[in-house]
Amino acid sequence: MKQYIELAINGLSYDVVISPEDLLIDVMRQQLGLTGTKKGCGQGDCGTCTVLIDGKRALACLTLAIACQGRAIETIEGLEDEGRLDTIQEAFVDEGAVQCGFCTPGMIMSAKALLDENPNPTRAEIKRGLAGNLCRCTGYIRIFDAVEEAARRRQAQSGKGGE
């Protein structure tokens, strides 16, 4: 039985008609053209489909779209501000944390959730925070560096903001 629902993604409200079994990843990618979120395994193992729902990490390939009504979904497309990269996105480019780029959107969303909760994580906390996101290209080390750099830049920015 198809249903009409509203999904709030990156501050915009989308009207969609879905079946109750439709997954958030498929609705976003196939109906809404939000292809930044990737589908690497469809089984919740790889983390490429990581999004934030009400600020908490979620795997869009294991999340029913119908369960997202009335909740705020944030995807990789929502990070930049009027074409300007978010601090984490910028640090990933500058630190060479991106190779093929397929894990990157999910990895950045996990990093964002981590830094939102813990603005100054240790290296071990970064590793734990990103443990649900696989990357086959980088060996992760430059990703850890990028998250550390992003944390530094965020703190420098908030320091300036407070002055």
Add this chain to the structure above:
Amino acid sequence: MLEQNRDFKVIGRSVPRVNGADKVRGKAIFTDDMFLPGMVYGRIKHATVAHGKIKSINFEKALELPGVLAVITGTECPKPFSINNYKPTELPLAVDKVVYFGEGVAAVAAKDEKTAERALDLIEVEYEELPFFLDPREAMGQDEQRIHPWAENNLNYEGNQHFGDVDNSLEHSHAVVENNFYSSYTNCGFLEPQSALADFNPGKGLLTLYTCNQLPHYLQHTLARTLEMPMEKIRVVIPTVGGAFGGKTEATPSMLVASLLSRKIGRPVKITYTRKEVFFQNKSRHPCHMLMKMGFDAKGRITAVDFDNILDGGAHSSWGFVVLWFVAALTHLPYKIPNVRYRGRRIYTNKPSTGAQRCLGGVQVRICVESLLDQGASALGISPCDIRMINAVESGYKTPTVVEVRHAEFKKCLQSVTARSGFREKYGKLPFGRGIGMAGGHYSTGGAFLLYPSYRPHSTANIRIDNESGVTVFIGATNIGQGSNTVICQMAAEMLGVDYRNVHLVCQDTMLAPMDNGTYDSRLTYGAGHAVKNAALDVRAKLFETTSALLGVRKEHLECGDGEIFSVFEPEKRVSFQKAVYQHLSSVGALFGTGEYTPPQPKGDYEGKLIGPSPAFGFTAQVVEIEIDIDTGQIKVLGYWEAGDCGKALNPMAVEGQVHGAISMGLGAALFEEMVMDSNGAMLNPNFHDYKMPTTMDMPEIDSEIVDSYDPTSAFGNKEVGEGPVGPVIPAFLNAVYDAIGVRFTEVPLKPEKILQALGKIKGPGDIPLYVAQGPARCGKEE
């Protein structure tokens, strides 16, 4: 004006990737991100037996399902394919029989994925099961039970080489060591599943295939041959590729099936594999059963190697004969071995086919050579680092296979990791359970082997310059995540004195970019370097001709940099690059340059000589220090050191990323990764839950160093980096485990149960003490 080791402006700098911003914004387009008008979805039905005759396929009900546009079976295109069309066995969809669990038997096109999946369920296939083989040692010699009717004894290919006199040398050696080794059945594990979007245009008779593949021109060739269409009516476009590692070098059945479906219904058809289908398609590393003997003289110099290798090919031909010869070729470096005998046999089994995986052939041979070096060092009473230095090759070394190593800094790599890791102070002296291990490695930088049998250039670059588009490089290079687009822009920018971020690249499109041999064998950057440099020299000569008249200086005095063209002797005489181009276009006309590169032809006269010879070789040395938990059998990495000779590092940050990634892949194979088959021949773990790749928690910090190096044969001094560093990882671990607990493992992965068994703590892998719950089982939330 271009001299060796000149002061490069863009080359050698850790600049960010040209497509980095797109990737972090989620704006890089991968194949599955594409949706064309009128597009429908394709799905493939897979065999549920490992080996069987197809008695019947009934798809009437599927065809009647509303929303289904077409159903096809193997009879639609019964034309087998393989790499270079050598002993082709694989079909878009199986005909008459299936040879592995998961092989495609039918396919549907439907308005959406759900309908396509429902249709698959309505297709009924009846099989008559046949005996099947999962181990090549059992399959070989079974002539009565052939997997492919023409393949006697299930032998795909046999190759033999003998250089020098191995028997005599071993007989007269001071010490001889030997062992049996096994390299495991691993998967490339790229995160982007293969996706194929075929768009057949009936009006033009043109097929456009968008897909993630490393060798677009070769894929175009395979499509033409298999679909019986002229190449000029096929266009292959490669959107962003989400990792490949060798596993995307071949045409997948889905690419052919999507093309067949699109041609049949006249609409674009997209087939994206599920992760399970990626494992079924596999085409990753060949597991090898290897026996190697190595002799030494009294000074520790290797006298001879005798090597017998049985390769598990899985069900199809794939890269089989290439891998078989690559293993042989990679035996000859990075140590001097005067006498070498090789016997390779690739055997068909009823498993997902093996093919190419990063450091193809090198991973297998390094396991044997580096383990035996440590065994030999122990027998001779010398240190593992010394035995490697004694045998290490230098620039100018010529192998018995008549391959000249024109440039090598391998000894620097060995010295660097030995010193930085404190190897001498630690080896043999750490407490029980802790150990340190060393291994060396190398890889070729492209070879003389061309995928099309012809003598055309392996790499070609065309450069167009005008005021409308600036500098545009047309090149057949495929970026698979390794960063080739960035270094190609750096090269063009270096030569033309413009900002690398302003260079446009037209690549990954067989209609727009010139033919290229593809992204494999770490050939791309070396070949592209020469081609881009030659094209830039060609276009500079034309532009400098005009500029010399404009400035009134001799053209051979001109150089370009920072967006200007200037005289190196009269620096006040200068003009902006843009203005010079404007003048040229107005006075002469269009401004184009072209350049190409083909590696030298192989020398010598022996079987298999086309595979392995290379214009350049990268080198690497690695040390790992580990601690084994004696109670759980788990291995913890305490330190990892690497030193690499990649020639001039074009982009050190990207080089480091390649090294880290290579070590991560090696570490996965050393400790966790293995595809496991059940007794019915079905894969038990075709998913990332049970096929364990390294996570953030498994990856140690890596202390890597790029040794000072410049290969004068290379356009910018650069050579291989992306593959070689995978090779030493496994044997470094094997050697470290020996140092830690005195047990020499000869196979991977080094699972905890194997360690515990070796320590005598359990009887075998099945004998793991289980936790027995006390009291009734608890459900729900813990209090």
